[in-house]
Amino acid sequence: MNSLNTEAFTLFGQHILWSDMTGNILGLIGLVLGWRRSLWSWPVQFVSGLVLFAAFYGHLTGSAGKQAVVMAVALYGFWQWNRGRSGAGDGHISPRFATWRERATLTGAAAIGTVAVALLFTAFPELSWDPWPDAYIFVGTVVAMYAQAKGMVEFWFAWLLVDVVGVPLNFANGYAFSGFVYVIYGALVLWGMRDWWLRSRKSPRPVLEGAPA
Numbered sequence: 001m002n003s004l005n006t007e008a009f010t011l012f013g014q015h016i017l018w019s020d021m022t023g024n025i026l027g028l029i030g031l032v033l034g035w036r037r038s039l040w041s042w043p044v045q046f047v048s049g050l051v052l053f054a055a056f057y058g059h060l061t062g063s064a065g066k067q068a069v070v071m072a073v074a075l076y077g078f079w080q081w082n083r084g085r086s087g088a089g090d091g092h093i094s095p096r097f098a099t100w101r102e103r104a105t106l107t108g109a110a111a112i113g114t115v116a117v118a119l120l121f122t123a124f125p126e127l128s129w130d131p132w133p134d135a136y137i138f139v140g141t142v143v144a145m146y147a148q149a150k151g152m153v154e155f156w157f158a159w160l161l162v163d164v165v166g167v168p169l170n171f172a173n174g175y176a177f178s179g180f181v182y183v184i185y186g187a188l189v190l191w192g193m194r195d196w197w198l199r200s201r202k203s204p205r206p207v208l209e210g211a212p213a
Contacts, residue, residue, distance in 0.1 A: 006018055017055060019051055019052065019054050019055035020052070020055050022051050023048050023049075023051035023052035023055060024048070024052070024181040025181070026044055026045075026047055026048035026051065027044075027045065027052075027181065027185075028181055028184060028185065029044050030042075030044035030045035031159075031185060031189075031192070034148060034192070035188065035191065035192035035195060035196075036092075037092035037093055037095070038092070039078065039082060041081075042075070042077045042078035042081065043078065045070065045074040045145075046070075046071050046074035046075065046078075048070075049067040049068070049070035050067070050071060052067045053067035053068060053071070065138070066134075066137065066138040066141055066142075069138070069141070069142050070141060070142075070145065073142060073145040073146060073149065074145070076146075076149055077149035080149040080150065081093050081149065084151065094151060094199075094200075095151050095152075095153055095197075095200045096153065096200050097152065097153050097154065097200055098147070098150075098152045098153075098154050102150075102152070103154065106146075106147060106154065109139075110139055110140060110143045110158075113139035113142070114135050114136050114138075114140075115135075117131075117135035117138055117139055118131045118132045118134075118135035119131075120135075121134060121135055130169070130172075133165050134169070136162075136165050137162055137165055137166050137169065140158060140161060140165075141162055143158050144158035144159045153193065153196045153197055153200050156190075156192055156193035156196060157193070159185065159189045160186065160189050160193075163183075163186045163189070166179075166182045167179050167183060167186075
Protein backbone atom coordinates (compact mmCIF):
# COMPACT_ATOMS: atom_id res chain seq x y z
CA MET A 1 0.00 0.00 0.00
CA ASN A 2 2.97 2.39 0.46
CA SER A 3 3.32 2.81 -3.31
CA LEU A 4 -0.32 3.95 -3.47
CA ASN A 5 0.50 6.87 -1.17
CA THR A 6 2.91 8.44 -3.67
CA GLU A 7 1.98 11.34 -5.92
CA ALA A 8 0.36 10.44 -9.25
CA PHE A 9 0.24 13.93 -10.80
CA THR A 10 -0.53 17.57 -10.07
CA LEU A 11 -3.90 19.09 -10.97
CA PHE A 12 -4.63 22.82 -10.60
CA GLY A 13 -1.78 23.08 -8.12
CA GLN A 14 -3.09 20.17 -6.04
CA HIS A 15 -1.01 17.03 -5.52
CA ILE A 16 -3.03 13.95 -6.45
CA LEU A 17 -2.09 10.74 -4.62
CA TRP A 18 -2.50 7.32 -6.22
CA SER A 19 -4.44 6.08 -3.20
CA ASP A 20 -6.76 9.09 -3.23
CA MET A 21 -7.41 8.72 -6.95
CA THR A 22 -7.81 4.93 -6.95
CA GLY A 23 -10.05 4.80 -3.89
CA ASN A 24 -12.36 7.52 -5.15
CA ILE A 25 -12.64 6.10 -8.67
CA LEU A 26 -13.69 2.82 -7.08
CA GLY A 27 -16.14 4.72 -4.87
CA LEU A 28 -17.59 6.36 -7.97
CA ILE A 29 -17.99 2.96 -9.65
CA GLY A 30 -19.62 1.64 -6.49
CA LEU A 31 -22.12 4.50 -6.54
CA VAL A 32 -23.02 3.82 -10.18
CA LEU A 33 -23.48 0.12 -9.38
CA GLY A 34 -25.65 1.12 -6.42
CA TRP A 35 -27.75 3.23 -8.77
CA ARG A 36 -28.16 0.12 -10.96
CA ARG A 37 -29.00 -1.88 -7.80
CA SER A 38 -26.16 -4.28 -8.54
CA LEU A 39 -24.88 -6.52 -5.75
CA TRP A 40 -21.37 -5.71 -6.96
CA SER A 41 -21.77 -2.21 -5.52
CA TRP A 42 -20.80 -3.52 -2.09
CA PRO A 43 -17.55 -5.37 -2.95
CA VAL A 44 -16.42 -2.31 -4.91
CA GLN A 45 -17.26 -0.02 -1.97
CA PHE A 46 -15.34 -2.35 0.34
CA VAL A 47 -12.19 -2.18 -1.82
CA SER A 48 -12.61 1.60 -2.11
CA GLY A 49 -12.73 1.85 1.67
CA LEU A 50 -9.64 -0.33 1.97
CA VAL A 51 -7.60 1.83 -0.40
CA LEU A 52 -8.74 5.10 1.23
CA PHE A 53 -7.99 3.65 4.66
CA ALA A 54 -4.39 3.32 3.50
CA ALA A 55 -4.48 6.91 2.21
CA PHE A 56 -5.68 8.42 5.48
CA TYR A 57 -4.07 6.16 8.06
CA GLY A 58 -1.29 7.78 10.06
CA HIS A 59 -2.24 11.45 9.71
CA LEU A 60 -6.03 11.63 9.44
CA THR A 61 -7.04 8.90 11.85
CA GLY A 62 -10.65 10.01 12.00
CA SER A 63 -10.99 9.68 8.23
CA ALA A 64 -9.22 6.33 8.36
CA GLY A 65 -11.68 5.20 11.02
CA LYS A 66 -14.53 6.26 8.77
CA GLN A 67 -13.18 4.02 6.02
CA ALA A 68 -12.98 1.08 8.45
CA VAL A 69 -16.66 1.61 9.21
CA VAL A 70 -17.35 1.88 5.46
CA MET A 71 -15.82 -1.56 4.95
CA ALA A 72 -17.88 -3.05 7.79
CA VAL A 73 -21.13 -1.55 6.48
CA ALA A 74 -20.23 -2.71 2.94
CA LEU A 75 -20.13 -6.29 4.24
CA TYR A 76 -23.51 -5.76 5.91
CA GLY A 77 -24.93 -4.23 2.73
CA PHE A 78 -23.75 -7.16 0.63
CA TRP A 79 -25.41 -9.58 3.03
CA GLN A 80 -28.63 -7.53 3.14
CA TRP A 81 -28.93 -7.11 -0.64
CA ASN A 82 -28.08 -10.75 -1.26
CA ARG A 83 -31.02 -11.69 0.98
CA GLY A 84 -33.51 -9.21 -0.48
CA ARG A 85 -32.60 -8.94 -4.17
CA SER A 86 -35.57 -11.10 -5.24
CA GLY A 87 -38.04 -8.49 -3.98
CA ALA A 88 -38.17 -6.50 -7.24
CA GLY A 89 -38.73 -9.56 -9.43
CA ASP A 90 -35.69 -8.75 -11.59
CA GLY A 91 -32.95 -10.18 -9.40
CA HIS A 92 -32.23 -6.84 -7.70
CA ILE A 93 -33.39 -5.21 -4.49
CA SER A 94 -36.66 -3.27 -4.56
CA PRO A 95 -36.23 0.43 -3.61
CA ARG A 96 -38.70 1.90 -1.13
CA PHE A 97 -39.23 5.03 0.89
CA ALA A 98 -38.53 4.75 4.60
CA THR A 99 -41.40 4.91 7.04
CA TRP A 100 -41.69 8.04 9.21
CA ARG A 101 -40.44 5.99 12.16
CA GLU A 102 -37.37 4.91 10.18
CA ARG A 103 -36.73 8.49 9.09
CA ALA A 104 -36.93 9.70 12.68
CA THR A 105 -34.58 6.93 13.78
CA LEU A 106 -32.03 7.71 11.05
CA THR A 107 -32.19 11.46 11.76
CA GLY A 108 -31.85 10.94 15.50
CA ALA A 109 -28.97 8.49 15.05
CA ALA A 110 -27.20 10.94 12.72
CA ALA A 111 -27.61 13.85 15.16
CA ILE A 112 -26.62 11.93 18.30
CA GLY A 113 -23.83 10.09 16.50
CA THR A 114 -22.35 13.32 15.11
CA VAL A 115 -22.28 14.95 18.54
CA ALA A 116 -20.79 11.85 20.19
CA VAL A 117 -18.09 11.37 17.55
CA ALA A 118 -17.26 15.10 17.49
CA LEU A 119 -16.81 15.09 21.27
CA LEU A 120 -14.56 12.03 20.90
CA PHE A 121 -12.49 13.79 18.23
CA THR A 122 -12.33 16.92 20.42
CA ALA A 123 -11.12 14.90 23.42
CA PHE A 124 -8.47 13.23 21.26
CA PRO A 125 -7.26 15.90 18.79
CA GLU A 126 -4.93 13.46 17.03
CA LEU A 127 -8.01 11.72 15.59
CA SER A 128 -9.11 14.70 13.49
CA TRP A 129 -7.91 18.17 12.52
CA ASP A 130 -11.49 19.51 12.51
CA PRO A 131 -13.75 17.40 14.78
CA TRP A 132 -17.24 18.62 13.85
CA PRO A 133 -17.19 18.40 10.03
CA ASP A 134 -15.15 15.20 10.20
CA ALA A 135 -17.69 13.68 12.61
CA TYR A 136 -20.54 14.87 10.39
CA ILE A 137 -19.07 13.09 7.34
CA PHE A 138 -18.14 10.02 9.39
CA VAL A 139 -21.63 9.51 10.79
CA GLY A 140 -23.41 10.71 7.64
CA THR A 141 -21.57 8.12 5.57
CA VAL A 142 -22.58 5.34 7.95
CA VAL A 143 -26.23 6.46 7.95
CA ALA A 144 -26.29 6.76 4.15
CA MET A 145 -24.79 3.30 3.62
CA TYR A 146 -27.12 1.73 6.18
CA ALA A 147 -30.12 3.27 4.40
CA GLN A 148 -28.72 2.01 1.08
CA ALA A 149 -28.37 -1.47 2.55
CA LYS A 150 -32.05 -1.32 3.50
CA GLY A 151 -32.99 -0.17 -0.01
CA MET A 152 -34.31 3.20 1.18
CA VAL A 153 -34.59 6.02 -1.36
CA GLU A 154 -33.58 8.40 1.45
CA PHE A 155 -29.99 7.17 1.24
CA TRP A 156 -29.53 9.47 -1.76
CA PHE A 157 -30.62 12.48 0.31
CA ALA A 158 -28.14 11.46 3.00
CA TRP A 159 -25.30 11.33 0.45
CA LEU A 160 -26.19 14.82 -0.78
CA LEU A 161 -25.93 16.15 2.77
CA VAL A 162 -22.54 14.43 3.17
CA ASP A 163 -21.31 15.94 -0.11
CA VAL A 164 -22.13 19.47 1.05
CA VAL A 165 -19.43 19.20 3.72
CA GLY A 166 -17.24 16.55 2.06
CA VAL A 167 -16.24 18.65 -0.95
CA PRO A 168 -14.66 21.61 0.92
CA LEU A 169 -13.22 19.36 3.62
CA ASN A 170 -11.36 17.17 1.10
CA PHE A 171 -9.93 20.21 -0.69
CA ALA A 172 -8.86 21.70 2.66
CA ASN A 173 -7.08 18.46 3.57
CA GLY A 174 -5.18 18.39 0.28
CA TYR A 175 -7.24 15.53 -1.18
CA ALA A 176 -8.16 17.39 -4.33
CA PHE A 177 -9.17 14.31 -6.27
CA SER A 178 -11.62 13.38 -3.51
CA GLY A 179 -13.08 16.87 -3.77
CA PHE A 180 -13.50 16.64 -7.56
CA VAL A 181 -15.03 13.17 -7.28
CA TYR A 182 -17.48 14.37 -4.62
CA VAL A 183 -18.71 16.98 -7.11
CA ILE A 184 -19.35 14.19 -9.63
CA TYR A 185 -21.01 12.21 -6.84
CA GLY A 186 -23.48 15.06 -6.46
CA ALA A 187 -24.62 14.80 -10.09
CA LEU A 188 -24.84 11.00 -9.96
CA VAL A 189 -26.76 11.15 -6.69
CA LEU A 190 -29.43 13.33 -8.31
CA TRP A 191 -29.83 10.91 -11.23
CA GLY A 192 -29.76 7.89 -8.97
CA MET A 193 -32.31 9.48 -6.65
CA ARG A 194 -34.68 10.02 -9.58
CA ASP A 195 -34.29 6.41 -10.74
CA TRP A 196 -34.89 4.91 -7.30
CA TRP A 197 -37.77 7.32 -6.68
CA LEU A 198 -39.54 6.17 -9.85
CA ARG A 199 -38.83 2.52 -9.14
CA SER A 200 -40.20 2.83 -5.61
CA ARG A 201 -43.52 3.99 -7.06
CA LYS A 202 -43.71 0.84 -9.18
CA SER A 203 -42.67 -1.55 -6.40
CA PRO A 204 -45.22 -3.30 -4.19
CA ARG A 205 -45.65 -1.32 -0.97
CA PRO A 206 -45.38 -3.42 2.19
CA VAL A 207 -48.19 -3.12 4.70
CA LEU A 208 -46.91 -1.25 7.77
CA GLU A 209 -47.25 -2.89 11.13
CA GLY A 210 -50.57 -1.93 12.73
CA ALA A 211 -51.97 -0.41 9.51
CA PRO A 212 -55.01 -1.77 7.66
CA ALA A 213 -54.17 -4.00 4.73
